[in-house]
Amino acid sequence: MTTTNPHHSIVIIGGGAAGAGMAHRVVEQLKCTDVAVIEPSEVHYYQPMWTLVGAGIVNRKTTARNMADLLPRQANWIKERVASVDPDQKVVTAEGGNKIGYDWLIVAAGLKLDWERVDGLSKEIVGQHGICSNYSYDTVDDTWEMLRNFTGGTALFTMPPMPIKCPGAPQKIAYLAEDYFRRKGIRDRCTVHYLTATPGIFGVKKYADALTNRVLKPRDIQTSYRHNLVAIRPEAREAVFENLDSGETVVHQYDMIHVTPPQSPPDFVKNSPLANEAGWVDVDQYTMRHVRYPNVFALGDCAGSPNSKTAAAVRSQAPVVVRNLAAAMGGGDLKAQYDGYGSCPLVTRYGRVILAEFLYGGEVRETFPFDQGKERLSMYLLKRYVLPLVYWKGLVKGRQWPKPVPRDFGSGHDPL
Ligand code: FAD
Secondary structure (H helix, E strand, O other), X not given: OOOOOOXXXXXXXXXXXXXXXXXXXXXXXXXXXXXXXXOOOOEEEOHHHHHHHHOOOOOHHHHEEEHHHHOOOOOEEEOOOEEEEEOOXXXXXXXXXXXXXXXXXXXXXOXXXXXXXXXXXXXXXXXOOOEEOOOOOOOHHHHHHHHHHOOOEEEEEEEOOOOXXXXXXXXXXXXXXXXXXXXXXXXXXXXEEEEEOOOOOOOOHHHHHHHHHHHHOOOOOEXXXXXXXXXXXXXXXXXXXXXXXXXXXXXXXXXEEEOOOOEEOOHHHHOOOOEOOOOOEOEOOOOOEEOOOOOXXXXXXXXXXXXXXOHHHHHHXXXXXXXXXXXXXXXXXXXXXXXXXXXXXXXXXXXXXXXXXXOHHHOEOOOOOOOOOOOEHHHHHHHHHHHHHHHHHHHHHOOOOOOOOOOOOOOOOOOO
């Protein structure tokens, strides 16, 4: 339903993993009848599945649903893109010029893919000249197309500077590609090279060690750390990297390249008083409330909390936001705290996953009573079949489904 009502009690910006679920929570749990969701897209995407789409395991159509079917009927869906926010006046302005006032604002607008920050790269060029990317619905099919048609040569996989969404995704597709080349019988003709701006393979030591010793070394996957893709020359099939330590320029020839685009906060956040120094919504990392505007909360990828930007994090942030919003609306103290939970199902080959789970500061907090640093079929089946249900039936419906496991059993969280 679309409305022209210029003021709402609660306004949510974004109808993605974070915004759709929050809309259900404020309608169903807070019984708020005056809620608006500002979201321009007709389609909602389950992005975590794009890793398996790029590897030819899942059809991309299964990752898309109509936005209209996901948002709660009781909420007013304003099908527009936010251009600016004035938190002093409590007004959001859409690109078309419409102004929407609010009492309470929840910012859940995700992040922006900056393809053009790599010289010579654009979203339009992906799919040509051996360039592919799992990072958008429009391009994810090209990855599988290029893997299938690969007959040997050099395959590069890149990761830009953090923060990005799902920091594990750039390497997951490298592992799947390597496994695919092996199964196809062409591995001895392929060089698989993962180049990342980060100083190591993963931010949590337990999983970094597991990946190095169980995946990278035995399978001869080359790595270059602190290497940032700065330019691409599609005709010549050359990728230009800056060595972030020495400042040197390094050029690699490729036959195919999987690019993870640089990422940044949404412009309307970056250019508003809501932003922190880096441009993300300046929230308290525990309460998820804005540090200067007490009637503003944020969650998901646009939030400035120093967690790993994942849908799994959203699932832990959402109950905190709704409880703290309820407390704030009632004039009480904010008691709920987000502990920084993030999870990353590291698909290390077809049918195997290392399930990384951790809190703020990289503290390991695993759900299952076995060593999650090992590659497991069970964790792959979780990723492939269970987590999509957790997403569609739980997260975006605003439900903690299935119920979190008790604290003394596992992490008390659920991966996604
Ligand atoms: P999104 O889900 O991206 O939603 C943002 C919404 O805001 C969109 O609907 C958009 O249209 C809307 N919007 C944007 N700008 C505006 C504006 N100006 N005005 C109004 N609305 C706006 N996470 C995991 O937990 N596990 C995984 O295995 C995993 N794998 C991933 C693999 C890939 C390839 C990718 C790309 C992501 C992966 N993620 C994974 C990350 C996960 O998808 C995101 O962290 C999650 O979707 C964040 O939710 P969000 O609501 O903040 O952003």
